[in-house]
Amino acid sequence: MATQQGWTEDDVLRAIARGEIEVRRSARRKKTISVSKEVDTYVLSTPVRYSVELNIRSLTDLFNRLAARDHSSAADLVGLAEEMSERYFGGRLRPQSIRWVTNQNVSRWASTTTSTGDIRVSHRLQTVPRWVLETVVVHELAHLQIGPHSKEFHALADRHPRQADAKLYLDGFSAGEHFRRDR
Structure with a gap:
């Protein structure tokens, strides 16, 4: 290309x-x-x-x-996970693997298998602004320490200062995807 x-x-x-x-x-x-x-x-x-x-x-x-604004390579994703781990968790939360996948359903942006430390990120996020992808990666890194979405988990995941902004962005992004499919 x-x-x-x-x-x-x-x-x-x-x-x-x-x-x-x-x-x-x-x-x-x-x-x-x-x-x-x-x-x-x-x-x-x-x-x-x-x-x-x-x-x-x-x-x-x-x-x-x-x-x-494209950050879609596998190396970019690994590098981003390393950077977010250093910045928000002192480098202690590192995935065993992190990769783009095409099988996330329309309501899921990423997933973490806590038992293996594997993180999968939806390919639909390959062209979102970097700060949005950062928040998703921070959220998934937090799952490496705390599995369920508890109060403690959110305190950890919300270390990224734009977590609330990203939720709004992703809600709009998702609505746009639904609109496009329904046409």
Whole structure:
């Protein structure tokens, strides 16, 4: 896909040709375009008459903005868990493994198996703002010490200062996903 320096116009066109970017045209969409990520594919939703070729410069800018906030690699997730453990738990809560998964149901953002120390994070969070993902990881790290959602657990998980903001963000994100599915 993109290079380390970001997307070029040729990168975008090649990714479309290879199917790494799927263009979905909709008669219901009149003016706007959007890009989302579905595991290993970007989905570009456009009006029926939208010309990718005529708009390649603005599309390239859009993909570069998306890439700037993308933290979807496995290494990024491991690094984030290490950073959050150091920052909020003095480095003592470390997962045995942490990875992206595609089998989390629509109401679950992540899960932890306390007996093995494994954390799984929904791929749907790959493009949320970093601070939102941080709160989810802190929440799951807290489960490594306290399993159930008790008062003590929340005191530990709420060490991230934007935990309440992230809950609001994720509630809206989830509502948007339901809206998109119901259309």
